[in-house]
Amino acid sequence: MSDFLSDADYEALANLRFTLRRFMDFSTSAAQEAGLPGQQHQALLAIRGYRGDDPMTIGLLAERLLIAPHTATELVGRLVSAGYVARRSDPKDKRRQTLELTVKAEDALRRLSAIHLTEIRDMAPRLIDLLTGLQDDEPQGRKVPA
Amino acid sequence: MSDFLSDADYEALANLRFTLRRFMDFSTSAAQEAGLPGQQHQALLAIRGYRGDDPMTIGLLAERLLIAPHTATELVGRLVSAGYVARRSDPKDKRRQTLELTVKAEDALRRLSAIHLTEIRDMAPRLIDLLTGLQDDEPQGRKVPA
DNA sequence: GTCATTATATCGCAATACGATATATCAAGT
DNA sequence: ACTTGATATATCGTATTGCGATATAATGAC
Numbered sequence: 001m002s003d004f005l006s007d008a009d010y011e012a013l014a015n016l017r018f019t020l021r022r023f024m025d026f027s028t029s030a031a032q033e034a035g036l037p038g039q040q041h042q043a044l045l046a047i048r049g050y051r052g053d054d055p056m057t058i059g060l061l062a063e064r065l066l067i068a069p070h071t072a073t074e075l076v077g078r079l080v081s082a083g084y085v086a087r088r089s090d091p092k093d094k095r096r097q098t099l100e101l102t103v104k105a106e107d108a109l110r111r112l113s114a115i116h117l118t119e120i121r122d123m124a125p126r127l128i129d130l131l132t133g134l135q136d137d138e139p140q141g142r143k144v145p146a
Numbered sequence: 147m148s149d150f151l152s153d154a155d156y157e158a159l160a161n162l163r164f165t166l167r168r169f170m171d172f173s174t175s176a177a178q179e180a181g182l183p184g185q186q187h188q189a190l191l192a193i194r195g196y197r198g199d200d201p202m203t204i205g206l207l208a209e210r211l212l213i214a215p216h217t218a219t220e221l222v223g224r225l226v227s228a229g230y231v232a233r234r235s236d237p238k239d240k241r242r243q244t245l246e247l248t249v250k251a252e253d254a255l256r257r258l259s260a261i262h263l264t265e266i267r268d269m270a271p272r273l274i275d276l277l278t279g280l281q282d283d284e285p286q287g288r289k290v291p292a
Numbered sequence: 293g294t295c296a297t298t299a300t301a302t303c304g305c306a307a308t309a310c311g312a313t314a315t316a317t318c319a320a321g322t
Numbered sequence: 323a324c325t326t327g328a329t330a331t332a333t334c335g336t337a338t339t340g341c342g343a344t345a346t347a348a349t350g351a352c
Contacts, residue, residue, distance in 0.1 A: 003260045007197070013259055014195025016266070017188060018210055020166065025212045039308080042163060049160025051153070058331060064164055066171045071309055073332055095317045095330040113159055114149045117280060120162070124277040131270040134263060185339080205299060217340055219301055241299040241348045 009134075016130045019123065026119050034108050036084075039065075043075055044084060044109045047099055055090065055098040084108070155280075162276045165269065172265050180254050182230075185211075189221055190230060190255045193245055201236065201244040230254070 024038075031041035046064040047056045062072035076099060079085040084105040090096035101109070170184075177187035192210040193202045208218035222245060225231040230251040236242035247255070 003256045005256060005259050005263075009263070010191065010195040010255075010259065011197050012195075013262060013266075014191050014210070017191060020170075021212050024166075037307080045156065045160050045163060049156040049158075051157055059329085064160070066167050068310065069330070070311090070332065073330095074308080077332090093318070093330085097331070109156075110149050110151060113151050113156065116159060117151075117155070120159075120277070120280055121282075124281060128274055128277060131266065131274060134266055135270060136267075183338085203299080204301095214341065215299070216301065216342090219299095220339080223301090239299085239349075243300070 012130060012134050016127075016134065019127055019130060023119065023123055027116060030112055030115055030119075034112055036108060036112075037078075039075060040079055040082070040084065041109075041112060043072075043079060044101060044105050045113070047085070047101055048106075048109055056100075057090070057096045057098060059096070061099065079105075158276060158280050162273075162280065165273055165276060169265065169269055173262065176258055176261055176265075180258055182228075182254060182258075183224075185221060186225055186228070186230065187255075187258060189218075189225060190247060190251050191259070193231070193247055194252075194255055202246075203236070203242045203244060205242070207245065225251075 027041070028038035031038050034041075036044070042065060043061060046061055050056050050060070050064065052060075058072045058076055059069050061076065062069045065072065065075075067075070076085060076087060076097070080087050084102055086100045086102055087097045088100075090098045173187070174184035177184050180187070182190070188211060189207060192207055196202050196206070196210065198206075204218045204222055205215050207222065208215040211218065211221075213221070222231060222233060222243070226233050230248055232246045232248055233243045234246075236244045
């Protein structure tokens with residue numbers, strides 16, 4: 001349980017981050033080219049990819065995006081203004097706002113998701129390598145010592 | 147090469163993002179608790195994990211962090227002010243600034259990296275599952291058709 | 293030595309998430 | 323049904339941070 005870390009550990013951690021950053025960067029750029037700020041794209045995906053019995057709401061979206069509820073309120077406000085999301089107050093609980101994607105959002109998200117799939121398939125092997133390399137690579141190389 | 151995507155595809159993409167976000171969130175929180183803004187932690191890791199013949203510089207750091215060089219300038223400025231990085235002008239090329247971690251940075255980074263390793267090892271199986279699930283999961287389930 | 297290029301730095305700006313706070317609605321207990 | 327506490331969303335002001343435009347300094351090619 002020591003804090004010892006080899007140069008190789010730091011290098012692997014840094015490379016992992018670099019790979020993740022490239023993905024995020026690709027994603028943000030792709031979204032931006034489609035006319036969507038990165039977080040708005042993420043919100044659309046979270047809404048579209050949500051599988052649950054009850055409808056998507058502001059609070060649920062906040063949970064999935066790991067942002068504060070009031071931040072989700074602002075984000076959804078922007079999405080509604082831009083015509084990507086329909087927000088209606090839930091008749092079953094008037095505190096809640098149900099969220100649905102518009103056709104415009106479905107179209108944009110379909111195209112974006114397709115190129116994301118391609119990019120992910122390209123990145124995955126490298127990423128999996130990095131992750132498995134970090135798996136049980138305990139300090140001082142004591143792998144099967146004798 | 148169609149844009150068709152199943153509900154399951156969207157769900158998997160959304161889950162992948164959720165997993166990545168949780169990692170980023172964990173990382174940022176851990177850094178913050180150690181007194182470091184997230185990007186500053188990333189910068190320290192990029193400097194520490196860099197393997198190359200020439201020393202780390204502002205421009206190299208910008209490349210590894212995927213930020214504009216002038217943004218790296220500002221970031222390094224903050225790191226120097228906070229006592230995490232020593233910046234010296236490179237005698238071999240006086241335009242360049244070489245960057246080195248201080249002992250304070252090494253200490254903070256060691257602790258942070260140790261808990262990151264733990265978290266990554268915890269997250270990796272889930273992440274690898276999601277990635278492999280997206281690998282060749284072409285639309286309409288045509289896996290080994292006959 | 294001149295000039296284009298490279299490396300870093302500065303300034304003003306825009307985006308976005310947060311804290312603090314407010315309002316509306318629901319649910320439980322009586 | 324009325325009060326109370328909790329839940330869901332919204333608003334406002336603020337802080338962080340990255341970028342574009344621009345500036346300065348050093349290098350290298352000719």
